[in-house]
Amino acid sequence: MAYSEKLIDHYENPRNIGSLDKGAEDVGTGLVGAPACGDVMKLQIKVGADGLIEDAKFKTFGCGSAIASSSLVTEWVKGKTIDEAETIKNTDIAKHLALPPVKIHCSVLAEDAIKAAIADYRAKASKKDEPQAAE
Amino acid sequence: MDHFARLGLPATLDVDAATLDGAYFAAQRQWHPDRFVARPPEERAKASTEAAALNDAYRTLKNPLSRAVYFAGLHGVELPGDGQTIDDPELLMEAMEAREALHESATAEAVDTLAARARRDMEQALAGLGTLFLRHDNAAIRKALLRLRYLDKFAEEARARRTNLQRVKA
Structure with a gap:
């Protein structure tokens, strides 16, 4: 089975590997897994004051396609608003990397990871907006 | 027929390894292709289907984890399949x-x-x-x-x- 050049490039030179401060208010963390294959993926976004995603990091333990999918997503979301980032579909990822049919689930994992990171960021932001009790 | 029934064993979470081996080898002998060489094609086909199903049953029940997953499935506990994600x-x-x-x-x-x-x-x-x-x-x-x-x-x-x-x- 031949893998696409883009896929191999993301696998061999993954972008944005690492972690952001999970506890920071401007960081959203998504942690998802695919138990059938034992993959686990963490994807984090850091949102600037202007509402744009200024940084994204990932850590994935899984097959090459899962690593490439998460690497690609971190690259795509940088500079986007969270609303724009939320529209990323697994089919876009699969198409860009030309994932073989048996590896489509890896792109599903990456889509779910970015959605979970956005949901986490939103949950933190709405908590911050709630009126604080006077001290 | 479920894997336990195929091997003539009660459907339980814990299965004694020697009992399982014994049941498998006995059933395997019954459906061994050598015994069907001189039989009509449909009987040979049946024997080969049965032998494959037996191997599948044995493989699933031999490993404690795959057995537990299978046993859970019989009790209505479904695990996420390929392409399904979890967020626990x-x-x-x-x-x-x-x-x-x-x-x-x-x-x-x-x-x-x-x-x-x-x-x-x-x-x-x-x-x-x-x-x-x-x-x-x-x-x-x-x-x-x-x-x-x-x-x-x-x-x-x-x-x-x-x-x-x-x-x-x-």
Whole structure:
């Protein structure tokens, strides 16, 4: 089975590997897994004051396609608003990397990871907006 | 026919290895292709189908984890299939941290320590399943099996890591 050049490039030179401060208010963390294959993926976004995603990091333990999918997503979301980032579909990822049919689930994992990171960021932001009790 | 019935065994979570082997070899003899060489084609085909189903049953029931997953399926506990994701933070955090520790382990001894802990965790989780089935706590069964899947994957990765470390050393 031949893998696409883009896929191999993301696998061999993954972008944005690492972690952001999970506890920071401007960081959203998504942690998802695919138990059938034992993959686990963490994807984090850091949102600037202007509402744009200024940084994204990932850590994935899984097959090459899962690593490439998460690497690609971190690259795509940088500079986007969270609303724009939320529209990323697994089919876009699969198409860009030309994932073989048996590896489509890896792109599903990456889509779910970015959605979970956005949901986490939103949950933190709405908590911050709630009126604080006077001290 | 379910795998247990095919081997003539009661459907239970714990299966004695010798009993399972005995049941398998007896059934296998019954459907062995050699006994059907002189038989009509439809009987030969049936024997070969039965032999394949037997192998499948034996393979599934031999391994404690695949047996537990199968047994759970008979009790209506479905695990996520290919392409289905989970977001249980506690379970995934444990899996992520374990894999990070493995990734950072630089010696075969360090890998062995991690692998031994994972084995212990697996044994404990498997031993705890019986109680969960008695309580019909399907949510807890599902969670325990998902955790076991990740522990099993960890054990597999630990073996690969160990092989790599030894290759580098050699």
